[in-house]
Amino acid sequence: PRTRHYDLVITEGQGWPDGVVRDMLFINGKFPGPLIEANRGDRLIVNVTNLLRENSTTMHWHGQYQNGTNWFDGTTGVTQCGIPAGQSFIYNFTVDNQFGTYWYHSHYSTQYLDGIVGPLIIHAPEEAAVRQLYDQDRIVLVQDWYHDFSTVNLGRYLVPDNENSEPVPDNGLINGWNYFNCSLYDPDSGYTCYDNSTYTVFTLDPNTRTRFRFINTGAFAEFELSFDNHTLSVIEADGTLVNPHPVHRLPIHVGQRYSAILTTNQSTATNYWLRAAMVTFCFTIDNAVLDPTTRAVVSYSGGNNTVFPLAEGDNASVDWADAYGVKCHDLDPSELVPSERMVPPAATRFWRVDFSFGIGAYQMDYAKVNGTTWKPLEGTTTLIEAVDGLAMAAGSGGSGSGSGFATSGVVSGFGENQFVVGVSNASVEVVDVLIYSLDEGAHPFHLHGHDFWILLTGSGPFDWANYYQNIMPSNPDVVGNALRRDTLTIAPYAWALIRFVADNPGLWVLHCHIAWHMEAGLLMQFVSRADVLGKMQIPEDVRGLCRPPPS
Ligand code: C2O
CATH class of the missing domain: 2.60.40.420 (Cupredoxins -  blue copper proteins)
Structure with missing residues (x-):
């Protein structure tokens, strides 16, 4: 190392x-x-x-x-x-x-x-086998983009009576570039627009295989990715290698990553679009300047492909005929099979997490996670409060009740706006979280510090009998080789059951990665390994960030 x-x-x-x-x-x-x-x-x-x-x-x-x-x-x-x-x-x-x-x-x-x-x-050396499948790799950051500073949009969003109408993006970007038609803004719009915007171009040799590493670094929009005339073979989801899975269109929500291999086996006589189409089923495009398809160009090196930029309808670069398929959820997780089989251990703890937004006349547009709306602590952190609280409880010979999480359960002592749960008293626990959406949107949930298995997803009633019989004890025929990742989309009014091994001492957040929603409080925290946390030494420079500068 x-x-x-x-x-x-x-x-x-x-x-x-x-x-x-x-x-x-x-x-x-x-x-x-x-x-x-x-x-x-x-x-x-x-x-x-x-x-x-x-x-x-x-x-x-x-x-x-x-x-x-x-x-x-x-x-x-x-x-x-x-x-x-x-x-x-x-x-x-x-x-x-x-x-x-x-x-x-x-x-x-x-x-x-x-x-x-x-x-x-x-x-890592474990990639040796998959490394045989491609010749080179390219990184693709895809994201929505706003023409105003985020705090301006946040101010518009977090106002009373807004009914959870998130700011609608003005454009999308691929590796920091995209075309925008300046004539959409009239001269008194207040925006200055240079007419020379352009696309990211990926130049690839013919008959080679490229691992595209897609990362959705955006605020709000899920995208469906596709390359005209080329099929993609998905091999990775959020750091988990999966058996190659062919797709035309690959949905990716905020925070998620996929690797997919493209083979340059088409005609060298033209360029091809990479299309990143915003999945607009989940929000209304009440934004006249937005072109929901963000683009980049794949160009074969040495080809006779001087036609640039490509016109829509150029008959050599053609969008796939199959319809955009995804409506506010991920690829079916059962289609992505981890190449390394890892049966999850049986669960030792279960949490149900319901979330929703406060909507209605004169209500602030805030999220509720089991009744609480997260706001970051100021001048301190939940980690410092937890470590010091545990250390003090141990030092006073007390049972630790002062720390609020000596007994597992909902943790108090972090201020009223924190839904914090303790996941362990004395050992590594295996935690199931049933995340239940009471909202009409799609929500990409990200867990810090861990991967989780996606054990079940659905809508409507949860099958408790199946849970206690098969899922909780980890019947391998049922939970088998479930997909592991760190960010999954919860579909509208739907739920997902995830499992993680809480082996990682600290305070870990589970939150919706839509930036507007996180700021609206759609975040909760897990205290993990409380048995060792109180003995951990937070470095002085980390504590120092919370102290006001000397005057
Ligand atoms: Cu991309 Cu809380 O994280």
């Missing part, structure tokens, strides 16, 4: 990824941020410098387990206080027991939407 150093410098300025000029944020002067790459087992030391004028920032390593380093998970108010403007903070963790396609982003309010995102790729 090696130690790899990276520097990420956060700045603000003006940018025009699609031609429309706006205030945005940059990492090392770029958007998207640089690739961070490591081998499994390596140590990553990432120095994040905040050169914003006012705002704090954090960095979250989406999908990284952070086993033993919960304080470097980057979650504002949960695992750390923000890095104040003008300061640096060093993240220092090992990438153990995992490899594949990940990403990093600010986890401070809706800040990542303004540009603080980048890819994180972990390699």
Whole structure:
């Protein structure tokens, strides 16, 4: 294993990824941020410098387990206080027991939407077999894009009586580029638009195989990805290798990743569109400037393919005839079979989590998770409260009742807006969470610090008999080789049963990755390994972020 150093410098300025000029944020002067790459087992030391004028920032390593380093998970108010403007903070963790396609982003309010995102790729010898299936790889960050700063949209969203109408994107981007038709904005719109916007181009040699690593780094929209004239073979979902699965269209919701192989076996006489079509069944496009299909170009090198840009209807690059198939949910998880079979251990604990939005006249547009609306703690973190509370309880010889989670259950003591549950008293527990949506939208739920198995999904009543007979005790014929990942879409008014092994001491959030929803409070927390958490030493520089600067 090696130690790899990276520097990420956060700045603000003006940018025009699609031609429309706006205030945005940059990492090392770029958007998207640089690739961070490591081998499994390596140590990553990432120095994040905040050169914003006012705002704090954090960095979250989406999908990284952070086993033993919960304080470097980057979650504002949960695992750390923000890095104040003008300061640096060093993240220092090992990438153990995992490899594949990940990403990093600010986890401070809706800040990542303004540009603080980048890819994180972990390699491992276990990929040797799958490595035979492709010749090269390409990273594809796909995301929706707004022409206003995120806090402006957040202000519009979190107003009374808004009936959970999320801000509708103005465009989408692929690796930070897309075309936008400036004439859609009239001169008095207030937007400056440069007419030279263009597409990302992937130049590939004919008859080669490319592993496209897709990452949805957006705010809100799910996309269906497709390449004209080419079939994709899916081989990875959120760091889990799966048996190759052919698709024309691949749905990807916010926070999710897929790897899929494309073979350049078509005519070299033209270019081909990569289409990322927003799945608009789940929201109304009341935005006249939005073209819901975001595009990039695949160009065969050495081909006679000078036709650019491609006109829609160019008869050499043709959208697949099959209809857009997905309505607000993931590919059926049973279609993605992990190449390494891993039967989940039997569950030792069960939680049901219901969520909904407060709607109706004069109600703020806030989310409720089992009755609570998350707001990040200020000036402290749930991690600090938990560690110090446990340490104090142990020191006073008490039973720990003061800490609120010596007995497993809903944890108190973190303020009224925190739904925090304890998952273990004294050992590693295996936790089932039944997530129940009482909302009409689709919600990509992400669990920090763990992968989970997707054991059941459905709508309507939950089959308790089946649960107690087969699912909870892990009958291998039933739970078998279920898909493992870290972000799944909960369909409208539907539910999903996930299972994870709570072997990772700390405070871990489960939240909807739609940035608007997280800021509306659609987030809850798990306390894991309370038996060892109180003995863990939070580094002084992490605690220091929560102290006001000396005056
Ligand atoms: Cu991409 Cu809470 O994370």
